[in-house]
Amino acid sequence: MKHPNRDEWVPFVFGETTPETAQSLNAHLASCAECRTQVDSWRRSLKRLDAWELPAQRRGGIFSRPLVAWAAAAAIVLGIGFGLGRLAPPSADPKKMARLEAAIQATLTAQIQEQVRKHVAAELGRGLGQTQLVSANDLASLEARFTAARKADSAQLAKEVVSLLEAQQDEDRAVTEAILAKFLALRKDLETVATVADEQLQDTQLKLAQLSTASLPEH
Amino acid sequence: LIERASPDEHVAALEEAEVIRQALGQLPDIYRAVVVLRHYQGLKLREIAEVLNVPEGTVNSRMAEGLSQLSRMLEPQFPNYKSNRARAEKRTREPLLI
Numbered sequence: 001m002k003h004p005n006r007d008e009w010v011p012f013v014f015g016e017t018t019p020e021t022a023q024s025l026n027a028h029l030a031s032c033a034e035c036r037t038q039v040d041s042w043r044r045s046l047k048r049l050d051a052w053e054l055p056a057q058r059r060g061g062i063f064s065r066p067l068v069a070w071a072a073a074a075a076i077v078l079g080i081g082f083g084l085g086r087l088a089p090p091s092a093d094p095k096k097m098a099r100l101e102a103a104i105q106a107t108l109t110a111q112i113q114e115q116v117r118k119h120v121a122a123e124l125g126r127g128l129g130q131t132q133l134v135s136a137n138d139l140a141s142l143e144a145r146f147t148a149a150r151k152a153d154s155a156q157l158a159k160e161v162v163s164l165l166e167a168q169q170d171e172d173r174a175v176t177e178a179i180l181a182k183f184l185a186l187r188k189d190l191e192t193v194a195t196v197a198d199e200q201l202q203d204t205q206l207k208l209a210q211l212s213t214a215s216l217p218e219h
Numbered sequence: 220l221i222e223r224a225s226p227d228e229h230v231a232a233l234e235e236a237e238v239i240r241q242a243l244g245q246l247p248d249i250y251r252a253v254v255v256l257r258h259y260q261g262l263k264l265r266e267i268a269e270v271l272n273v274p275e276g277t278v279n280s281r282m283a284e285g286l287s288q289l290s291r292m293l294e295p296q297f298p299n300y301k302s303n304r305a306r307a308e309k310r311t312r313e314p315l316l317i
Binding site: 042 | 235236237238239240243254257259260263264266273276278279280281283286287289290293294297
């Protein structure tokens with residue numbers, strides 16, 4: 001008997017196959033004890049996982065929403081320089097645009113870093129540092145990563161946070177899950193902010209692009 | 220957990236939770252990530268692929284391996300299922316170490 005590949009059972013177990021695939025896998029399962037044993041054991045394990053819940057869900061969370069919102073805003077606003085290039089009229093002097101981008105990014109980066117720094121300080125002041133789950137270094141590292149996340153798309157930010165997760169050396173394994181949970185919350189926030197801010201951002205970018213062609217001195 | 224009827228059952232539930240926690244802790248990071256994202260965070264497999272920036276096929280193979288490893292760790296801990304009783308009796312019941 002030809003067995004389905006082991007990986008094919010994964011979407012099946014989670015109910016994420018097409019009805020046709022589910023039907024054909026179900027038919028195989030009915031006649032194959034070997035595959036049934038494997039699928040049953042996966043299902044039992046998944047059921048057993050319910051006996052434990054994520055610490056993050058019990059405790060509420062490591063970072064408060066303002067910090068998350070600021071991190072998201074930072075990532076979005078820092079992307080402004082890239083938008084400028086696209087929005088500029090084709091005749092715009094590339095050197096002028098580059099200088100404008102650099103000036104805007106320098107200003108915005110400084111402002112955002114200051115805001116994020118304030119929020120990090122506030123978080124630590126509220127005693128979150130005492131939980132031993134998040135050290136000042138973790139927060140500083142997060143801050144650095146967010147302010148460095150120049151491309152505003154969530155995929156880039158996701159990579160940053162995932163690499164942070166991978167670098168996590170904490171002995172308490174639950175920390176990884178807790179941070180993962182916060183990352184997902186962050187991602188959701190980022191998407192929300194991105195949707196709301198997109199229109200305003202485009203408007204601002206357009207104005208800045210127009211300004212650049214009108215007000216910068218010739219050189 | 221707190222809604223369980225007797226103190227014994229409450230303790231049993233806590234012990235079970237601890238076994239699960241330890242098993243998840245022993246799972247290598249790449250497998251634990253997909254299991255946690257699917258089971259505890261409720262993300263679809265497609266969404267996990269997006270979050271981790273890997274192909275969906277990779278998520279499926281990591282999940283398959285993660286669930287298999289979890290099963291190998293958990294089945295001997297809970298030998299009261301008919302389907303795996305025989306296998307569980309053959310094995311010595313080793314405590315999970317962290």
